[in-house]
Structures are given as C-alpha cells and as structure tokens.
Amino acid sequence: MTQRTVRIAVNGVTGRMGYRQHLVRSLLALRDQGGLDLGDGEVLFPEPVLVGRRAPALRAIAERHGIPHWTTDLDAVLADDGVEVYFDAQATSARVPALRRAIAAGKHVYTEKPTAPDLASALELARLADAAGIRHGVVQDKIFLPGLLKLKRLVDGGFFGDVLSVRGEFGYWVFEGDWQEAQRPSWNYRSEDGGGITLDMFPHWAYVLDDLFGRATSVYAHATTHVPQRWDERGKPYPATADDAVYAVFQLAGGAVAQINSSWAVRVMRDELVEFQVDGTHGSAVAGLRRCRAQHRSATPKPVWNPDLPAGASFRDQWQEIPDNQEYENGFKAQWELFLRHVARGTPYHWDLLAGARGVQLAELGLRSSTEGRRVEVPELAL
Template identity: 80%
Template sequence: MTRKTVRIAMNGVTGRMGYRQHLVRSILALREQGGLDLGDGTVLWPEPVLVGRREHALRAIADRHGLSEEHVCTDLGSVLADPTVDIYFDAQVTSAREAALRQAIAAGKHVYTEKPTATGLAGALELARLAHAKGIRHGVVQDKIFLPGLLKLKRLVDGGFFGRILSVRGEFGYWVFEGDWQQAQRPSWNYRAQDGGGIVVDMFPHWEYVLHELFGRVTSVQAVATTHIPQRWDENGKPYDATADDAAYGIFGLDGGAVAQINSSWAVRVHRDELVEFQVDGTEGSAVAGLRTCRAQHRSATPKPVWDPDVPATEVFRDQWQEVPDNGEFDNGFKAQWELFLRHVYAGTPYHWDLLAGARGVQLAELGLRSSAEGRRIDVPEISL
C-alpha cells in the first residue's frame, strides 16, 4: 500500500461551516480513519493548510487538533505559489470567494468550494470557463443531496415509486435570534446585503441542485423575498439595519411539468420534525423527507379522508405513513462529497458537481431576487460554457 500526501489549502476554517463540517468532520475525519483508500493500492493522506487573516484563530485551531506550525498561513499568495499544495478549498464569506478562486485557478490548483461561487452569474460562469481552460479539477459543495433523508428520497425516485411526479413542497428554516437578548445563531453579515448576505443568495443555490438532481432542471422561478426583521444586533452587541432578505417564498417550474414550492425563512418557529422537509406527491405515491428520515405512502395504502369541519378529526395522519429503511450506513454528507472529489482528482472518477453546476445555483438566486423585485415569473435559461 502506497500513501500519497495531499496538501489542501483550506481558506475560511475559522467560520462555523468551514471548521465544523469541512475541517473536523471531513478532512480530519479522513485522517482518523487512516486516509482515503483509492482501491488501487494507493491511500490518500490529506494534509490541511489552514489559511486566513486571523493568525491567532488559525493557530488555536491547529493546536486544538495537533497540527504543526507548517499547517498555518496568513498569506494566500504564498500558499498558492507552493508546489506541494495540490487543492484549494474556499469556505470564506461569499463576497471574498470569487477573487480567491480566480487566484487559485490561475495558480493551477484544483479547486473545491462552498457556494455560492460568486456574487453574480457572470462571475460564476467566468470561474467555470477559467477552470475548464486551465484543465484543473473543480467541484462545488452540494451537501444536501448527501443527507440520509434525501438519499432515501432519491432511492424512491430512481425506483419509480412516485409514478409521474406532480409537485414538491419544501419547508426550511428556524428562528434566528435578533442578537439583543439572546445571541444570534448566524453571523451578522448574513443580514447585510452589502456584505453578500441574504437567504435567497444562501439557500436558492441549495434548492437548485436538490431540484435538479432529484426531479429535473428548474425552468422558471417566481419568488417573494422580504426582510421580516429590520433590525438586528451584531457580535459586539451593536444594533444594525438588516438590509438583506431573511425570508423567501419561491415557486419553481421543473422540466417535465412538476411544480416545486419552497419556503425559506430565518424568521419562522419550527413546527415540523426537522429543520428542512420536502414532500413529494406523485400519481403512484407520496413521500416526506427530512435531514435523516423519509416516510412514504403508496397509492394502494392511501386512506380516504373526508372533509367534515363539524366533528373532531379521529385519524392520526402521520401514523398512516411507512418509514423508508436505511438499507445501509450513511456517512457525514460533507465528508462523502469530499471523498468523491478526491477520487475525481486522483483516480479520475466521474464528477459532475463542478463550477458550472455552482453557476446554476448563482443564476437561480439572481433570477429569484429579480423575480421578487419585478413581481413576476421569470424563465430560467440553460447555461453552458
């Protein structure tokens, strides 16, 4: 068995997502399991290089996880100039991402990045074109489709369980505290449009790939984006004006004729089993999927409720659904996609969650905001290199 060291520059690991999901639960988890076995006698051994502006924060993370001084750097240019660094990963704030990705692509590094990949479609498409021209491998995080609940849902789709799919209804969100009397669960930049914040920019790229991968390409969007909470308090307890949307209500037309309706909100109190749930209805059956669970109801087992508002309901509707079994073990979704990307880079396995796929997400967010501003339905054209 040959061990190959893979040095990965990780920019943005001081943030919640970059640290928890990408560094700890993905790259360090791969090291804990002994590396990634490619199946040809080669084991990839990931070596993270923590990149960022706050050296003390990076060193604290390195010390916490037993990483040496050579694993920390505050100069992105020098990291990208290092020939021993193979991959650049970006989990920075959205406004800083595009320029850093351009720099990494120019340096000839393979790139893997959080989304949105850029602040606008033109920039996102340019990144995809530059990467293609450079001949590097590139990938975009699309973690939701690796969740156990959605993997089970895809199993039902692929098995023809639904028949003709009619509709998809999604509910996502939770109450994010304003920050005055309880600390907010999200950083303040999320609520400032000038800093790249907003729930449309954040979540519509997710909905694009979920819908695209499971049900078909998004062909139209009609959205209402709004700011329900106009004032919030930042990390230092100072009030600020929330200039970005904190809720969005979208209707998406899908290739094949199905209709998807997804509500996204950081100003909603949860009355559902999970923070995100999707209900899919088809001619032959329906299913409700969350982060981890999925329940289904086939046509042959569908009850016959009768509307009668004059008497109390006697049916327990949730009990009429069947749990979809795991039928396997599900790893952390972020780690699972990291493994696929690393296999793509070093073993040449197929991989289609690339910068062009990321550009589709940016496009949907851009058109969603335009739809809200203009108060109309907008067609979503296909994009290509």
C-alpha cells in the first residue's frame, strides 16, 4: 500500500457543523482509520488545513486534535499549490465569494448548502467550476443516513407499488435566547444575513425528493416568522426578519404529491427530528434519520372509525421494523469518502454544484410562492 496525502482547506471549522460533522466525524475519522483505501493499492490520507476568522478558536481546535496547519488568511491557502481541495462550511452569506476564489485558484471544491443565497449565484458557481475543469460537490447528507437508506431499499425493491404521497415533518423548538441559550446561531433568523428555514431546508428536500421519489415540478408554500424577536449570542434582543417555519406542497414528476412541514417553532412529538411517511398502492413506510418501519398491504388492518369508543389497537405496533442488514457510516463521512474518490480517481459523482443549484432554485421558488400566494412551476435546470 502506498499513501497519498491530500491537503484540504476547511473553512468554517469553528461552526457547529464544520467542526463536529465535517472535521471530527469525517476527516479526522478518516485519518484515525488510517486513510481511505482506494482499492488499487493506494490509500488517500486527508490532511486538513483549518481556515477561519478567529485565530484563538482555530488554534484551540488545532491543538486539541493535533492538526499542524491553521490560518486566518484564505488567500494564502488558495495560493498554496499543495492544497488540492477547498471545503466551505461558512455562513451562507460568505460562501459565494469564497467559492469563487477557490474555483479561480484551481481547487476542487466541496461545500455545504445552500451553495448560494440566490439561484443566479448558484448557477454562476456551477458554470465557473465546469469551465475551470475542477471536481465539485455539494453536501447532501440526509440520503446517506440509515433511515433514508432503508427507505431507498424499499423504493428500489418495488415495495410501494405506485407511490401516492410523501409526508414529511421536520423541526424542533429553537429557544429564543433570552431565558435559555439558542441552539442555532442568530444569523439563521436574519434574512439580511442569509437566514431563513426555507433557504436552509428546501435544498435538503430537493435532493431527498429527487433521489427517492422524483423531481419536484411545482411548489405551493407558506413561509412565516412565528417568533418575531430573539436574543443573539451576546444576549442582545434583535428582530427576527427571516422565516422560521415553512409549510409546503410539492407536485412530483410521476404524479406523487409531497407535503413537508419545516419549523424551528415546533415541539417534537415524533420518534425522530425528521420523519417521512410514504404511502403507496402496495405498502407504506415511515422513515426517520435512523429507523424505518413499513406496513405491506397484505398486513394492513381494517380500522373502523368510531368516535364514541377509545381506539382498540396500538397502531404503531402494527408496523414492521426494517432491519439494518449492514453497518452504517456517519452520513457526512460516507459522502466525504465518495467525493474524495471522485477527486482521486474520477469515479462518478452527481451531487455537484448544479445539484446544489437545484436546491437553491426550489427555495427561491418556495419563497416566491409564499409571497405571491400561488403555486409556482419548477423548471428543469441546465448549465
């Protein structure tokens, strides 16, 4: 076995997702397992270079994990020919200019979503990357999680027959920040800083629907701000100008209908923070991030609605647990491995910047639908 080191500039590592999911649970996990075996006698060893604006925080992370290289100078990193890959986990408002610079420097780019705050910028990034001849990818983590992988197994096996509908519930209560600290950064609730749950979550729903059930061809959405005032990281009150909930109906190619509610102002009465129920002519399933349960038509009970009597059955007990049948990696790490194989060997990879632009498109059209109070068509995108 020969070892090849790939140096990766990780920008935004002081944030929650950049640090926990991408650095610790993905790149450092790959390092700890001895690298990524490419299967042809070569092992790819990721070497992160930490990039950010706060030197003390970067230094602390570097020392905690034994990472020798960190900097606040993005231009210097991009000018370093030894750095092959640029990864972006910054706030949305800072992403486009950084990605432009990385593409211009000839780096392969991998980025969190949304790739941009608007469709025009997202498409520009995709065109620039293709013109530069670099490899590019967008984090689309949820389809790599155990619950949705089990759901895909059912889809691919023809379990549902004709899929009729998809119903999704996502969200949890994000504390306002006055009497309990908020779980999310304050910029998420300011539209002027790129915040808003539609822009945050519709890029997820775009690829989940597309990969599992069919492309969204239209959207009808209602976005709102339920909590108009929040408190920031310094304890100062500020007006919440971004939407914190959005309720949407999507028409899918093939005829199915998807209804997905997303909210940071809802309390959880589900088994997981996100759940999807899929109903088809031959069976139904409910999938979260880890679990998936199904009910085939041959095992479907015949309930009789009688409002004068209590329910005589436990409906949850009538569903069958879908077994793991395999060991599941962290979803972020699994996609990192696919992207690094794509960089090293050119293996097929379709979650690129154009796929990221489709997510931004759906968010932009969802917000337009909410503003105009009507259903909006979702045209197919091409460069």
